[in-house]
Amino acid sequence: MPTTDLKSKLDAIFDKHVQAELAGDLDGTLSTMAPNPHIVNIPTMLGGQGPQSIRTFYSKHLIGQFFPPDVTFETISRTYSEERLVDELIISFTHTIKMDHMLPGIEPTGRRVEVIFIVIVGVENDKVAYEHILWDQASVLVQLGLLNPEGLPVVGADAVAKIRNPALPDPFFNGS
Template sequence: MQAELAADLDATMETMVANPHLINLGSGSGGVGQEGVRKFYAEQLIGQFFPPDAEFVPISRTIDGKRLVDEVVIKFTHTQKIGHLLPSVEPTGRKVTMAVVVIVGLQDEKVSYEHIYWDQAGLLVQLGLLNPKGLPIDPTAPKRLLEATGH
């Protein structure tokens, strides 16, 4: 993640196995294989990771020899394009609180895959891009998670 935040594409790719994959389940973005993952990072992540005011609040972490699972709440103001979360969506200026689960597969001390989950409907409601009326969603759930875990 440090290489991603530093916008260093080559260093990011060096942390991965020869045939990695990355899937953002909320938006459907990502890539498969070195070429697909590199293209995803170059076009939708590097330089668009999160706005400068982003705050990452760790909730839990589980690690075994084959995977790392992070549960985190991310708070930010949508002041820039964020291609991996919101492909083709212009900044709205709205504040967001979202819960994210990241599952990272490990092989020979390198990343073999990343599966990243979040509530896309709740995110779109917070940004004013989706009317929640009649939908079975609660965009305040991430804030309640923070409260429940003492954050």
């Protein structure tokens, strides 16, 4: 089991990185990263490999459009090892801005979104070496009114409700 010191160290490294992203500080964000970082937003395949590609990704597709001002982050769990941390969290926001990293080509809809994210963060020499970011894009698209869930095995914000309350009924099997 990781020590409290290791947890505090990894928390500080990642929190500094996220705060720079949220502040729209390109150079501050890049200063929190290892010399040859990579990022993959898995549902959209957007991100970058290497310092120049990461700089381009952040400057053109993330800084200034990371999340709208009303974003909230609700941590469900955080798991640690010597070289990485894994976050399970709920991110809630109103889609009021362009968000290329998450919704490329989709204009703001003004709709509310709650979605579960899994963020795997690699750490190398006290810097963020990589981020592998996963979320249920179908759930997001249902909430934005861009995907009709009828007849499909997808849900909208009900996925978040089920994480908050696992006793909720299953939407497809009715307890059987």
